[in-house]
Amino acid sequence: MKPVTVPFFISHQGCPHTCVFCDQRTISGANGELPTAELIRDRINLWRSSARERPLEVAFFGGTFTALPEEIQSELLAPLQPLLEAGTVDSVRISTRPDYIDADHVAWLSERGVSTIELGVQSMDDSVLAASGRGHVAAESLNAIRCIKRQGIRAGAQLMPGLPGDSPASSLASLEQVISAGVDFIRIYPTVVLQGTELARRYSAGEFMPLSLDRGVLLCALLLHRAMQAGIPVIRIGLQADHGLDAESILAGCWHPALGQLVRSQLYADLVCRFVPSGQRATVYCHPARLSDVIGVKRETLLSQLRRGVQMRVVPDAALQNEELTIQTEDSCTTYSVIADLHYSIHEV
Ligand code: SF4
Known part of the structure; x- marks a missing residue:
């Protein structure tokens, strides 16, 4: 049975980087504050009552969970421990950067009930990662995926076709590499140019041209098709409309409120x-x-x-x-x- 996700957005918290495309406050629609233990418990109780028999998954999205100081990670996970033991919460998911993962910390997370880790891989091409200001290389993504899998935790990869220096061939190679590394699922977020980001400056200066919607749909259809052939679920295509994104915050790029449907329809x-x-x-x-x-x-x-x-x-x-x-x-x-x-x-x- 598909779990009901109780989401907590930890916007920009813990992340010392500024990727050229990122404005976490816009993407997550969150205000940058960490949820308190009380808020975590209250929201879980609220969602529990509407979830009926479906399993409940608590998800910390956005930001870089494992870059938070360890005592803060502990504080966020602590209220979940009795709920996991009681079976009120079934699983816990976090998202983070590939270069903030190592075997010891994955074991620490596993002991605290984390069963899924999503990595912001974005690309497996080092030149694309560098041009996008990511501050990590593809080998770190491979290591992180392997670390997570060795601990028996589910690994997800987020990919961003259309970053600076990217090409369809490079996007496809990135997808194939994360699949070969053993990811359990993928999210595809074609690059969009958000107001106030370095990418917006480059776009306005004529230094960067994002994928158009039409081209982005074709590329995502090809990526989705390859993932389907490999039997790896693509659980999301395109940024969600309800997370602070609107016509004013998006300057350009491949975005549509029903992008996933456009892509599946293409197939x-x-x-x-x-x-x-x-x-x-x-x-x-x-x-x-x-x-x-x-x-x-x-x-x-x-x-x-x-x-x-x-x-x-x-x-x-x-x-x-x-x-x-x-x-x-x-x-x-x-x-x-x-x-x-x-x-x-x-x-x-
Ligand atoms: S690592 Fe994530 S949160 Fe940090 S700047 Fe990059 S995209 Fe934003």
Whole structure:
């Protein structure tokens, strides 16, 4: 059963770095204060009452958890200990930088119930990391992932396609390297230019051009497809709209409030284009959970099929897997898989 996440944003806390893209206060929508023990307990109780039977996961997002002084990390984790013992809280997740992870500290976190660590890997290309002011190298990300996995903790990687100096090939190589290193899940956050950041200055000076939305969707579709082929879940694509992001804070870049849906829709639309000749009528069956992805944001897939002369009807079919479509045309009825029957080339992005 999918856990309910109780989020705590620890904006910029503990982080001595200033990555060129980062304005943690904007991204997290938090005010920079650490949650007190009382607030942690109160919020968990509140969420517990609405979670019903679903497991509860406490997540410390943003900032750099393991760069906080150890006594503060202890203070944040302390109120969770009795709740973990009582089974009120099932798991604890933190996010941090790869260069603030070592075997001893991962063991310390594990003893205090941390079961998932998300790393801000961003890229596995050292020149991209340097151009983005990250202050760490790719080898540190590999070490961190291995450390976490050796301790039996789940490891996640956040990747940021479109950073300064990045290319589609470099983004794909980054994804493949974190998968090979053994991550359990991935988040993809295409780079956006936020007001007040160094990236905004470079953008305004004509020194940096971010991915457009269209290109970003194509690149994310390729990355998602590779992750699906490897069996690694991509649990989020694009920054969340409800965390302080709005039209005023975003200057440029690949951002849309439903970016994940745009990307998944691209995969299904490509499958339909591949197997439905133009000018035909088609009935497309999909898993009910994927209905809106197959139809597209604002019915864009249906409309784009119409533009190529395809009248497409979409019908839910619970017998299908999430990644499957059964396509019925005038001549055939066949089940295809986004994973097995689509082939992307880096040159298409
Ligand atoms: S390490 Fe994270 S919190 Fe620190 S500046 Fe970079 S993105 Fe922001």
